[in-house]
Amino acid sequence: xxxxxxxxxxxxxxxxxxxxxxxxxxxxxxxxxxxxxxxxxxxxxxxxxxxxxxxxxxxxxxxxxxxxxxxxxxxxxxxxxxxxxxxxxxxxxxxxxxxxxxxxxxxxxxxxxxxxxxxxxxxxxxxxxxxxxxxxxxxxxxxxxxxxxxxxxxxxxxxxxxxxxxxxxxxxxxxxxxxxxxxxxxxxxxxxxxxxxxxxxxxxxxxxxxxxxxxxxxxxxxxxxxxxxxxxxxxxxxxxxxxxxxxxxxxxxxxxxxxxxxxxxxxxxxxxxxxxxxxxxxxxxxxxxxxxxxxxxxxxxxxxxxxxxxxxxxxxxxxxxxxxxxxxxxxxxxxxxxxxxxxxxxxxxxxxxxxxxxxxxxxxxxxxxxxxxxxxxxxxxxxxxxxxxxx
Ligand code: NDP
Numbered sequence: 001x002x003x004x005x006x007x008x009x010x011x012x013x014x015x016x017x018x019x020x021x022x023x024x025x026x027x028x029x030x031x032x033x034x035x036x037x038x039x040x041x042x043x044x045x046x047x048x049x050x051x052x053x054x055x056x057x058x059x060x061x062x063x064x065x066x067x068x069x070x071x072x073x074x075x076x077x078x079x080x081x082x083x084x085x086x087x088x089x090x091x092x093x094x095x096x097x098x099x100x101x102x103x104x105x106x107x108x109x110x111x112x113x114x115x116x117x118x119x120x121x122x123x124x125x126x127x128x129x130x131x132x133x134x135x136x137x138x139x140x141x142x143x144x145x146x147x148x149x150x151x152x153x154x155x156x157x158x159x160x161x162x163x164x165x166x167x168x169x170x171x172x173x174x175x176x177x178x179x180x181x182x183x184x185x186x187x188x189x190x191x192x193x194x195x196x197x198x199x200x201x202x203x204x205x206x207x208x209x210x211x212x213x214x215x216x217x218x219x220x221x222x223x224x225x226x227x228x229x230x231x232x233x234x235x236x237x238x239x240x241x242x243x244x245x246x247x248x249x250x251x252x253x254x255x256x257x258x259x260x261x262x263x264x265x266x267x268x269x270x271x272x273x274x275x276x277x278x279x280x281x282x283x284x285x286x287x288x289x290x291x292x293x294x295x296x297x298x299x300x301x302x303x304x305x306x307x308x309x310x311x312x313x314x315x316x317x318x319x320x321x322x323x324x325x326x327x328x329x330x331x332x333x334x335x336x337x338x339x340x341x342x343x344x345x346x347x348x349x350x351x352x353x354x355x356x357x358x359x360x361x362x363x364x365x366x367x368x369x370x371x372x373x374x375x376x377x378x379x380x381x382x383x384x385x386x387x388x389x390x391x
Pocket of ligand 1: 021
């Protein structure tokens, strides 16, 4: 979709522009031509109004949205006289998603990203999907919405983007399994006793990637990898047994596809999300980006080890959710988000998060399979309430 002002600019929208993925996306957009090449239709944020207003001014966005109604007045104030429209709240996010952009970056963190991403998918936009919760909570319904809308689903999560790069469409029948790599996070070598005492400050220090607070802590507990397993199942239509996780501390191999003839295809690169974002923005072409290049001589070695599911039970819970199906993905995520908030606020322990999630999953495993998004939201809400009661 090109610009309505008669130029060849591509119209894009960034949901979650003020976050780690959002700012990296704007950086890629700038490298690929900025305002000469792209017309930014909408940008959204939540609490960081100053950055959102700065981004909207710099890109000339048509609409800026804060998800928090309490920030509407200050955003309006910050953009007064610019001609940039301002909105807020859930309806504002949907308004942003409904703007006439052909490519939408879905980078709102957590379940809050589901409704606006779905709205963009339904109207047929290409979805660059960073928000993994869309697939974890609503997998088949979300995939169906994209299919009906007619847009493309372009994975941005580095592991899924890697698989997307090496999974040859005409050889899907020959895929034996996919191998998701995991850095192992800051507690790869910690004992259970040490992990019992960790705080949000130590858990957020990811060894290789620079990311938002919640995904960094999810990486430390391996709940991030658990979400990615479920995400991969829906994205690539795999059985749970076809999804393997391997700890690879250097984060150079971003993931692999193993084929039935014994070949394994991998995508490698320095850990920089701009590569995956650039691929999703330029697909099916490749673009030029100023990211660090791999230097194999300096790298010298790549290590691998099996994940420890005793210290990181999240992986086992992901498999359980996939086997049970139905609303278990939404339940796992809803309970996890509630436990994570409590951990960040110091109200629960690091290891306790998985206990809470498992208890809630067991309690809600009898819910019927979701037939609509309302069923998904209802399962998510029930999971949050139960989890809150366990904290
Ligand atoms: P950040 O926390 O850095 O940014 C999140 C974005 O969502 C911000 O724009 C934030 O606004 C906005 N936001 C926060 N809460 C709400 C809400 N309730 N409603 C609407 N918007 C909200 O996250 P990341 O950029 O790290 O991650 C974004 C998504 O991408 C996540 O789902 C994550 O799992 C996924 N992802 C991230 C990767 C990474 O490298 N960071 C890698 C792969 C996937 P504000 O800043 O104004 O508060």
